[in-house]
Amino acid sequence: MTYLFSVDIEGIAGVVSVKHGSMDSKEYDEAREWMTKEANSAALGAFDTGVSKVFVTDGHGKMRNLKLDDLDERIEVFYGRPKLLSQMEGLSRDIEGVGYIGYHSSSHSFGTLAHTYFGRVVDRLEIGGREASEFAMNSYLAGQYRVPVFFISGDREAVREAQELYPGIPHVITKEPTGRYSARCRHPSVVRKEIRENVKEAIERRRGKVLKPDNTKFNVRFKDAGKLDNLELLPEVDRKGPKEFVIDTGDYETNYKLFRACTMLATMVSQ
Numbered sequence: 163m164t165y166l167f168s169v170d171i172e173g174i175a176g177v178v179s180v181k182h183g184s185m186d187s188k189e190y191d192e193a194r195e196w197m198t199k200e201a202n203s204a205a206l207g208a209f210d211t212g213v214s215k216v217f218v219t220d221g222h223g224k225m226r227n228l229k230l231d232d233l234d235e236r237i238e239v240f241y242g243r244p245k246l247l248s249q250m251e252g253l254s255r256d257i258e259g260v261g262y263i264g265y266h267s268s269s270h271s272f273g274t275l276a277h278t279y280f281g282r283v284v285d286r287l288e289i290g291g292r293e294a295s296e297f298a299m300n301s302y303l304a305g306q307y308r309v310p311v312f313f314i315s316g317d318r319e320a321v322r323e324a325q326e327l328y329p330g331i332p333h334v335i336t337k338e339p340t341g342r343y344s345a346r347c348r349h350p351s352v353v354r355k356e357i358r359e360n361v362k363e364a365i366e367r368r369r370g371k372v373l374k375p376d377n378t379k380f381n382v383r384f385k386d387a388g389k390l391d392n393l394e395l396l397p398e399v400d401r402k403g404p405k406e407f408v409i410d411t412g413d414y415e416t417n418y419k420l421f422r423a424c425t426m427l428a429t430m431v432s433q
């Protein structure tokens with residue numbers, strides 16, 4: 163029995179600034195320590211139930227944030243990038259359930275550090291006709307593998323968005339957003355204790371839900387029209403306007419990968 167935790171940094175208790183997630187900032191060290199401890203607490207909650215294996219995927223920025231020496235020795239970490247399944251690397255039909263740690267809300271929400279996937283590039287993402295957060299985008303991928311989602315921790319907005327898709331989702335709220343770069347923060351130790359307890363309880367009570375979109379179509383808007391000029395190299399990309407395009411191959415995982423390829427191509431446009 164293997165459980166997978168996908169870990170981001172923006173929704174971790176205490177994280178409120180872009181500097182917390184930037185490797186070249188002095189404040190980053192403290193934030194990655196909080197991130198490591200929260201990921202570890204989630205894994206410990208799973209191990210408390212007798213689970214034999216836990217995968218943790220480092221899902222923020224360059225994906226080398228977790229301090230490996232500070233993690234429980236039984237954890238296996240998907241570290242570094244690129245990773246074919248990105249924040250969901252490690253996913254397969256053998257996974258019992260997926261949990262999310264440190265998640266933030268989508269770009270058009272009032273969450274702390276809210277963005278969708280690649281904040282500098284993506285203005286808005288819609289999947290199956292509704293605005294999608296990273297939680298949604300990743301959970302639909304798990305759904306394609308018939309793997310249920312069973313837990314989320316993050317700020318209140320991230321949890322609220324997750325509840326729209328899975329109303330009873332076991333969760334821990336790490337902070338109340340008070341602005342894009344501020345929050346009323348709960349104490350990190352209290353949050354970690356709750357994550358461990360709630361993950362344990364969610365697994366013991368066999369909570370979880372397989373999430374599927376209404377349809378697999380990706381409607382995307384980028385922030386800058388120039389960033390779309392490379393995308394027309396891909397025949398699957400249907401440009402609808404200066405900043406808008408659609409990916410609709412009929413297969414969710416293919417669309418997910420093409421969307422990510424588009425965000426990478428976008429960064430290669432010279433000005």
Ligand SMILES: [Zn+2]
Pocket residue numbers: 170171172183221222223
């Ligand atoms: Zn992130």
